[in-house]
Amino acid sequence: MAFELKDLPYSHDALESNGMSKETLEFHHDLHHKAYVDNGNKLIAGTEFESMTLEEIIVKSFVKGEVAQSGIFNNASQHWNHLQFWEMMSPEKHNIPSELSSEINENFGSLDKFKEEFCAAGVGQFGSGWVWLVKNQDSSLSITKTENGVNPLCYNQTALLGCDVWEHSYYIDFRNKRPVYLSNFIENLVNWENVASRL
Ligand code: MN3
Secondary structure (H helix, E strand, O other): OOOOOOOOOOOOOOOHHHOOOHHHHHHHHHHHHHHHHHHHHHHHOOOHHHHOOHHHHHHHHOOOOOOOOOHHHHHHHHHHHHHHHHHOEOOOOOOOOHHHHHHHHHHHOOHHHHHHHHHHHHHHOOOOEEEEEEEOOOOOEEEEEEEOOOOHHHHOOEEEEEEEOOHHHOHHHHOOOHHHHHHHHHHHHEOHHHHHHOO
């Protein structure tokens, strides 16, 4: 199935007052995400992957334990990751739905503890990658970090929340300050309704 660059679920300047600028979204969505879509389409053309869904391509092309993944995997997974990422943010502040709130308390002790661990994992990802809140097969929740384009689908987990910690995600707004970008993300950008809908 050909990859398609969908519009953002809000305008490019919608997250300005929440700490993510129009310029960041113009570069990040219109150029970086678009490049994954365009490159992915070139790479899957004429291969067995062409007829698969995006999720199938990711799972099929992922090689466990390999640091260097194929171009098909990297572009497909980064396309999927960004589709999730745009939806996981919102210009409106949401309260955390009660079911999600109790799951977080049960698994991490408190919301503050969860936020602290999530940000620390994102800061601790050496080089490019993602930090995730995932739901495991046994229904427990965990915080994970992944390198480059690797995502929870590769480990049979459900992605509830993900934050892009590639430099292109924060350098315009926060320069080298990844910790400030992450704490702003968790405090001001997360669409908690969307996160809860993934439970
Ligand atoms: Mn990115």
